[in-house]
Amino acid sequence: MLQLPVGADKQANLSHAKRELADALAESRADLVVLPEVWQSPYGVQHFGTYAESFGGLWDTLQQRAGKEAHGRARWGIDGRSGGVPLGAECASETLRWLSEQAREHGVVLVGGSIPERDEATGKLYNTSSVFDEQGHLISLFRKVHLFDINVPGMSFQESKTLSAGDRVCVFECSLGRFGLGICYDVRFGEYATICARLGAGAILYPGAFNTTTGPVAWELLLRARAADNQLYVLGCSPARPSQADIDGGSYPTWGHSSGVDPWGKVLATCDAAPARVRVELDPEMVEKCRAGVPISTQRRFDLYADISQV
């Protein structure tokens, strides 16, 4: 996970991320790299429209593939099982082209954090994540499904002022296995993570940007809770915190603390708020051992809670 610093200059954000990715992989090989939530743009409802990019027909191409593979439920398909989609030079999104090139050049699975996306047909904006395989082919796109709308002392934020929510759970398959994907506030919703686990994910990745109000209480707790609830690895990758002068000037006070948690709920690696690289090893056997030893998935009482939305 790369906990990247983010500023107002998009080109500087891209070139910094490029250097950081190359340095991190030169320091030590990784198979999969996760970038933070909203890393080529500052995080703020007033910025999303300015930094948004459109993805052309890529959603349609991916959805046609997922449609064929969906488990009879279009909202829960598993992406990537028929391979990825090459991005032509004609792809309208500069950042997706950049991510594709980086994944191919370094031969890694690259989870591109998230960026603001504009849907050309509707004009709506989304907070969207993308995943590329080692060939630089697009495996999956995901639009944050739970928008960050809260109002508590110290933090008021209304993503829904400018963003719309996605309508599909994201599980993707790559050479390393099957992963769930959510964005930040999505981590607060246990049902979402459990669907990912029941679709076979061994890890859930959450690009996320908690803040200095909710972060200290909730970020690690939620990552650990989702891991223990579902007996899988959970990775949360945040941007680094801006300088105090920038925060005083209105920048979002990012919590940082990118962390990796194992299927027992133990924090394997973490960091503070400064730019950082956080490495974790994901061991599929650990998932199996945890699930075999504490078999909650077969002990569930769906006779009591098959459909909690009816309560």
Ligand SMILES: O=C(O)CCC(=O)C(=O)O
């Ligand atoms: O849930 C929280 O407290 C923070 C969520 C957040 O920052 C986000 O969804 O971007």
